[in-house]
Amino acid sequence: MSLLELNSLSAAYGTIEVVHQVSLTVEAGEVLALLGSNGGGKSTLMNVVSGIHAPTQGTITFDGQDVTKLSASERVKAGICAIPEGRGIFPNLTVKENLRLATYAGVSQADVEAIAFDRFPRLAERKSQLAGTMSGGEQQMLALARAFVVKPKLLILDELSMGLAPLIVQDLYSRVAALAAEGMALLVVEQFARTILPLANRAAIMSHGVITHVGTPDEIEHTLSASYLGA
């Protein structure tokens, strides 16, 4: 049995369906890269998995449990943590206050800060700063720090790189690799295929609301370059 099983999931905005009967699995400890063109439905699908957006059809099984009807916070307790597109932090709270929100997982504030500041010393320097006034890279560090504290079974990342300089993206993905090395499963939406494919065990391409390809990172890289060339 896979850690995450999406069975024939569909999702819509109003009457317009944008995800069409998607089935996909993520194994325990696996890094699955989800690639594809703009507007393909990747973020919508991620929001369905994390419980922010209700599906119109289909089921989600996680760790042997049907979580389709669970709220987003119940899914967090079950072990699904998501950093949504556009940074999963509270901009009007300070760094410390954002980290305090990770204490519901049963870790003390002191331990949360110790873990987060040890991994990301930059956050310690900025602990009293409003998160929304930090740089984009620092905000993503804060969002990732939460994953190190909460240690979910599955971490969903949606365009971690958005709007960030290449060196910062490289640094963030080295942290992501560390999470994967600790055995966390990752479902990663990323527009820069070359950044994520080297970290991935498998990759999938989503286009116009359907998964068109699933394969090894090499197979998917070939598929992508063929389609870029118009082949």
Ligand SMILES: Nc1ncnc2c1ncn2[C@@H]1O[C@H](COP(=O)(O)OP(=O)(O)OP(=O)(O)O)[C@@H](O)[C@H]1O
């Ligand atoms: N809140 C919304 N209301 C109405 N339509 C939406 C909403 N959010 C997304 N859509 C539409 O749903 C479709 C899928 O969008 P989605 O954001 O899931 O794609 P995506 O693959 O994440 O794209 P990108 O790579 O640009 O982030 C698009 O046609 C988009 O315009």
Ligand SMILES: [Mg+2]
């Ligand atoms: Mg998106």
